[in-house]
Amino acid sequence: MEEFIKSFLWIVLELTLLFVGISFIISLLQGYIPYEKIEKKLSESNKVVASIIAILFAFITPFCxxxxxxxxxxxxxxxxxFSIVMVFLFASPVLDPTILTIMGVVMGWKVTIIYTLITTVFSIVIGFTLDRLGFQKYVKNVIMTGFDSEKKKFNVSHAINETWSLMKSVYPYLIIGAAIGAVIHGLVPTEFIAKWFGHDAWWLIPIAALIGIPLYIRLSSMIPISQILILKGMALGPVMAMMISSAGASLPEIILLKSIFRKQLIIAFIGSVLTMSTISGFVFYII
Known part of the structure; x- marks a missing residue:
């Protein structure tokens, strides 16, 4: 029990300092982001340029x-x-600047850079592929209110409020992830994880990708869990496959997508996330 408490408190302290500091800085910088101009640029640029802008837009909008x-x-x-919208849809939840920074500190910058490159390339490829296959016809005519793309005023007070709002929505998942990570660290024998998940069995990767979606473990929760699993001896490929699938296609998101997409596009969306997470797992497996 003592080992669990020490591990939990250390993980929570580390993640809290990183999360609050980085979130505050990003909230300050978002006062400079011209959202309306970005959307205009997305609609007017050629698809290659627009896809790059969509990736950057996904990166600077830290949404789950x-x-x-x-x-x-x-x-x-x-x-x-449609292709550009799909690029953003796939990239936004997996390219959160706060979480990527935490990932770099916790899991190493080499892993983070490879992760960022893989998810960026796959988001663009999948977005263009779905467009080429004609999946645009499976989008429903739905108008949703409540999103405000207007540029927010740049000030410290607003940044504090944004950081607090982000803390309320994301921080509980960091705590959950830290608790699970502490349990794994203190109670699950290293030999068990190394024996069953640490070897180079290729079939662990697609299984991990499949497990990730119904678990609804957010990327913020998966990082402390992944760190402990890797330290315990779990292979990097399955860990990254689970991380990407859990972040890219959660059950709540799929339910929300049913309001704007028909089932054919939802199935394609889930299949695309599984493909992205599985192939990404194999890339880390090879590396």
């Missing part, structure tokens, strides 16, 4: 998979090309 949906609806309403 569920809160991405209103932004997607707003983009569709503003006639932004």
């Amino acid at each position: 998979s569920c809160s991405t949906i209103p932004v997607v609806v707003n983009m569709l309403k503003n006639k932004i090309p």
